[in-house]
Structure formats: structure tokens, C-alpha cells
Amino acid sequence: MVVYINDQEKQFNGNDLTIQDIIDQGKYNTQYFVVYLNEKYIGRLQHRKIKVSDGDRLKIYPLVDGG
Numbered sequence: 001m002v003v004y005i006n007d008q009e010k011q012f013n014g015n016d017l018t019i020q021d022i023i024d025q026g027k028y029n030t031q032y033f034v035v036y037l038n039e040k041y042i043g044r045l046q047h048r049k050i051k052v053s054d055g056d057r058l059k060i061y062p063l064v065d066g067g
Helices: 019-026
Strands: 002-005 008-011 033-037 040-042 057-062
Touching: 002 019, 019 033, 019 057
Parallel strands: 002 057
Antiparallel strands: 002 008, 033 040, 033 057
């Protein structure tokens, strides 16, 4: 399965992955981030429920402190 993460093509094995599966495989080093799936905001509680399909586009933005 091909998923575009932050506009970069990534290959994943299997067709039954959730957003959380992809986040876990990506080894994101931050605890807090915002996720959009095909330009729709997805809240943290939905990451384990929503399945990702071949060709979907994920945007994963880490939240940072500062001003």
C-alpha cells in the first residue's frame, strides 16, 4: 500500500492499517502532533479507529512550544 505522508510517498505492507499503525511505524519522536487525512483533521482518539487506504494523504505536524 502506498500512503503519502507530508507529500512523500511511503510504502507499507498490508491493507488494514490505521492512522495509529502508520504513526507507530514512522517512529515519530514527538508525543504531540496534529494529523490530517486527505485534508480532514483527525482527532487523537480516532487514530486507532480510522483505516488508511492506498493512495491516501496524511499530514502529520508536530506541535512545538514557542512564540
